Amino acid sequence: MRARVSTYLAFFAAPKLWLLVFFILPMMAMLLYSFWRVIDYQIVADFTLRNYQKIGGSLYVGVFLSTIKLSIYVTVLSLLIGYPVAYFLARKVRRFKMTLLLLVILPLWTSYLVRTYAWMLILGTQGVVNQALMGLGLITQPQTWLLYSDFAVTIALVHIYMPYLILPLYAVLEKIDPSLLEAAWDLGGGRIRTFLSVILPLSLPGIASGCLFVFIPSMGAFVTPELLGGTRSIMIGSIIAQQFGVAFEYPFGSALALVLMGIIFATAAICLRYGKPRGAV
Amino acid sequence: MRRDNVKIVLGIWTGxxxxxxxxxxxxxAIFSFNTSTISRFPLSGYTLSWYAKLFGDGMLREALWNSLIIAFATVVVSCSLGILAAVGIHRHGGRFTSGLRAFSLTPMMVPRLVIGIALLTFYNLIQIDLSLFTVIAGHIVMTMPYVILIALARLVGFEKTLEEAAWDLGASTFTIFREIMVPFLKPAIIAAGLMSFTLSFDEVVVTFFTTGRENTLPMMIWSKLRFGITPEVNAIATITVLISGLFAVIAELTLRRAQEKP
Amino acid sequence: MERESINLLLPRGISRRKVMQLMGVSGLAAAMPASLRSAMAQDKSLSYFTWSSWGEEPFVVKAKQKLSVELKPTFYSSSDEMMAKLRGGGTKIYDMIVPVQNYIGPAAKAGLIEPLNPASLPNTKDIFEQFATSPQWRVDGKLYGIPFVWGANAMAFNRKETGELDSLGALFDPKYKGRIAMRDEPEDTLAVAALQLGIKKPYSMEEKELQEVKKLLISQKPLVRAYWKNVADVQNMLASGEVVVAWAFLAIIAPLLKAGVDAGWVWPKEGAVGWSEAITPVKGTGKIKLVEEYANFTLSPEYGEFMARTTRYAPASKVAISRLESQLVKDLGIDINNVGRLVFKDIPKDKSRWNEIWNEVKAA
Structure with missing residues (x-):
């Protein structure tokens, strides 16, 4: 192809340079730290694998596993709830499309800390949900499992991250060529078959990136779990944050962060590999 | 015409x-009118005093202003660079770019706190004074992967024949980019822009570590909330949503009027 | 070495210059203009790295009126954030901070803060002796701050549900199952468990005692509704009846009473945890005199009274307290005659171990 090198530079030079300067270089320091250690509030540069060995202990493995489990719940739930919304916005609305899209994203423009506090008022023992259910006579006693539980954390995280899943799905669903759908119809495929054999496969790239937008931040989340999780709220994110405080365990914190990255990276690789469109192309 | 039952069901679901x-x-919004600083049902009484306090607070206005500057700058740079990178990855397809794609996406996978501290350490090492610029640089790193992923998802299956035809007609790379790619990518650009703005506007950790003397709105909100002064924060949140909602409606109406004209 | 802090993040044996050379930016750095701060050394502005409470607009206005000092606050929301920012180069930006006493040792050792001249703080004469002479504010004989505010983390309860309480035992009492709140922070919660176990010096516990503390906290877990993170949480929990007894900042009491909650508080007979905060100069501030002037102002009766009335925190100035109504003093959750019973927060000998124990409790 003509001008391969020059177009390559045109497209990649600026973004790559930016990431190199403001991301890769800073992260190199973190990589180095993870092999060093701290003695008396000073970082000492002698190569050690101690930080990584420590992560293999049952405490940290357990926290990693429970963090992954929660993140998967949040991702699956977001997808099930968000997909129909993205589909509706992309293919069923003509007027007010932009407005509806904005409405989906608008709640994110208030601090998520503020929204997390609101969930306490909704799910609390005296909260909106309990009051409503009791008013309707569906329950006689306030339900305490609504708040300070995994349930509360999952709901709040879905609330925070689901819109990030709707946006990429919308962008992908919107481009599906209507003639493809008509063709499928003409071939006698029912609605469900058309959806399964045409729309769903074509929207896989959107599903993949949308799920990543939910899964990745969920893996790092800790503020919401700390506030709504009661006594069962420990996430790997809060352990990482702890290391960068007064304990000054930057090496251990860096090692934890790198392992977290590794897990996410593996997940992302799988998502992106299976996120290729197939079937009706 | 048949009634579209699917549309109705989906509409209700979306609602x-x-x-x-x-x-x-x-x-x-309800609690922003509460007289008490403690949030619980029932409300202790209604007042507008938190709003009055808000409008008199110069520091808060400054913080809001800083947040808006950061968010807009982030959207512009992050979307331009991100779209460029995505088109590049798409064009040069194949095995070679999968590594590149993964590389561009790594900033998403690092906890914000680690990005923040790594950037702070780095700025200090190369003696860059912290300012709004250093915050924006960090936000761009944080949001660019989202832009790239959204654009790539849209580009999958993009008809290369159209582009190749343009090549054969002697169009320059830039022309092709402007005349073919950008219009095709418009929905992705809108989605990515909205997302970058949102991510930047609510970011607190990266901001905290990369800012100099400037506060941003989320920084103010966080440090207030830790000590329990909530109605004022509720008032800030309510106003933010109302104003941005208003802008959205105006934008939509203007767009439609523009389209209706011949 | 005017800026030692830069070296903090580098290992021993690697000089900063060497790194700069390696990175090829030494020329760039030399060409940069000197930081704005030294150029502004003559003006009367102070870059103030602080909690939002002490940097609100009324305090900025007050400083302007009284001292013609221009306060420029930047907010942090946890002590750990403050430390991390200073370590990463924040010392170049800020003139003064408001640390809690237990952070003085680590901050001084890391070279992040500068001592004050005691003679420049004449208002110290009005400060309660316990605070004015506290060893925690001194490192190697140098003074790093005289507290202007203090408080106790102790037991708060809903009097209507529990009656009067006086023992930590209530926090471990199955009677209140599911209606107890503890704090999500190792220095507070491990110390509470230690006090309950009769350990007098919680911050110098040995491993064996730490294990007992861990066991007690794990056995308490089924009784606890939530570990709270922010002051607002525990305040709302008590107000909405989510819990009836909690380990809390007593600064929540005054707002609770104002909202009509029958909130009681006590420093349990086993002990309570104390804290204090002071103005501390940041290493390398060119404005040490101005910082001292402001620090002295925070110790004045005027500042103390103003602070107590606007923020509901307790001033460390005797004269300021004498100007407050006795009911207000009581509602601030302070018991000035019993300050001796407070165990002041400290950094444990092995801070990482404490974090780990607390993580194990939470993960159990």
Whole structure:
């Protein structure tokens, strides 16, 4: 192809340079730290694998596993709830499309800390949900499992991250060529078959990136779990944050962060590999 | 014409999801009128004093201003660079770019706190004074992967024949980019822009570590909330949503009027 | 070495210059203009790295009126954030901070803060002796701050549900199952468990005692509704009846009473945890005199009274307290005659171990 090198530079030079300067270089320091250690509030540069060995202990493995489990719940739930919304916005609305899209994203423009506090008022023992259910006579006693539980954390995280899943799905669903759908119809495929054999496969790239937008931040989340999780709220994110405080365990914190990255990276690789469109192309 | 039952069901579902998304905001709005600093039902009384306090608070206005500057700058740079990178990855397809794609996406996978501290350490090492610029640089790193992923998802299956035809007609790379790619990518650009703005506007950790003397709105909110002064924060949240909602409606109406004209 | 802090993040044996050379930016750095701060050394502005409470607009206005000092606050929301920012180069930006006493040792050792001249703080004469002479504010004989505010983390309860309480035992009492709140922070919660076990010096516990503390906290877990993170949480929990007894900042009491909650508080007979905060100069501030002037102002009766009335925190100035109504003093959750019973927060000998124990409790 003509001008391969020059177009390559045109497209990649600026973004790559930016990431190199403001991301890769800073992260190199973190990589180095993870092999060093701290003695008396000073970082000492002698190569050690101690930080990584420590992560293999049952405490940290357990926290990693429970963090992954929660993140998967949040991702699956977001997808099930968000997909129909993205589909509706992309293919069923003509007027007010932009407005509806904005409405989906608008709640994110208030601090998520503020929204997390609101969930306490909704799910609390005296909260909106309990009051409503009791008013309707569906329950006689306030339900305490609504708040300070995994349930509360999952709901709040879905609330925070689901819109990030709707946006990429919308962008992908919107481009599906209507003639493809008509063709499928003409071939006698029912609605469900058309959806399964045409729309769903074509929207896989959107599903993949949308799920990543939910899964990745969920893996790092800790503020919401700390506030709504009661006594069962420990996430790997809060352990990482702890290391960068007064304990000054930057090496251990860096090692934890790198392992977290590794897990996410593996997940992302799988998502992106299976996120290729197939079937009706 | 047949009634589109699917459309009705999906519409109702979307309505319910919007209700879910807005439920906390409704609560926040209600409590912004609460006389007590303690949030619980029933409200102790209604007042506008938190709003009055808000409008008199110069520091808060400054913080809001800083947040808006950061968010807009982030959207512009992040979208331009991100779209460029995505088109590049798409064009040069194949095995070679999968590594590149992964590389561009790594910033998403690092906890924000680690990005923040790594950047702070780095700025200090190369003696860059912290300012709004250093915050924006960090936000761009944080948001660019989202832009790239959204654009790539849209580009998958993009008809290369169109582009190749343009090549054969002697169009320059830039022309092709402007005349073919950008219009095709418009929905992705809108989605990515909205997302970058949102991510930047609510970011607190990266901001905290990369800012100099400037506060941003989320920084103010966080440090106030830790000590329990909530109605004022609720008032800030309510106003933010109302104003941005208003802008959205105006934008939509203007767009439509423009389209209706021949 | 005017800026030692830069070296903090580098290992021993690697000089900063060497790194700069390696990175090829030494020329760039030399060409940069000197930081704005030294150029502004003559003006009367102070870059103030602080909690939002002490940097609100009324305090900025007050400083302007009284001292013609221009406060420029930047907010942090946890002590750990403050430390991390200073370590990463924040010392170049800020003139003064408001640390809690237990952070003085680590901050001084890391070279992040500068001592004050005691003679420049004449208002110290009005400060309660316990605070004015506290060893925690001194490192190697140098003074790093005289507290202007203090408080106790102790037991708060809903009097209507529990009656009067006086023992930590209530926090471990199955009677209140599911209606107890503890704090999500190792220095507070491990110390509470230690006090309950009769350990007098919680911050110098040995491993064996730490294990007992861990066991007690794990056995308490089924009784606890939530570990709270922010002051607002525990305040709302008590107000909405989510819990009836909690380990809390007593600064929540005054707002609770104002909202009509029958909130009681006590420093349990086993002990309570104390804290204090002071103005501390940041290493390398060119404005040490101005910082001292402001620090002295925070110790004045005027500042103390103003602070107590606007923020509901307790001033460390005797004269300021004498100007407050006795009911307000009581509602601030302070018991000035019993300050001796407070165990002041400290950094444990092995801070990482404490974090780990607390993580194990939470993960159990």
């Amino acid at each position: 319910l999801v919007l209700l879910f998304l807005f439920a906390p905001l409704i609560i926040v």
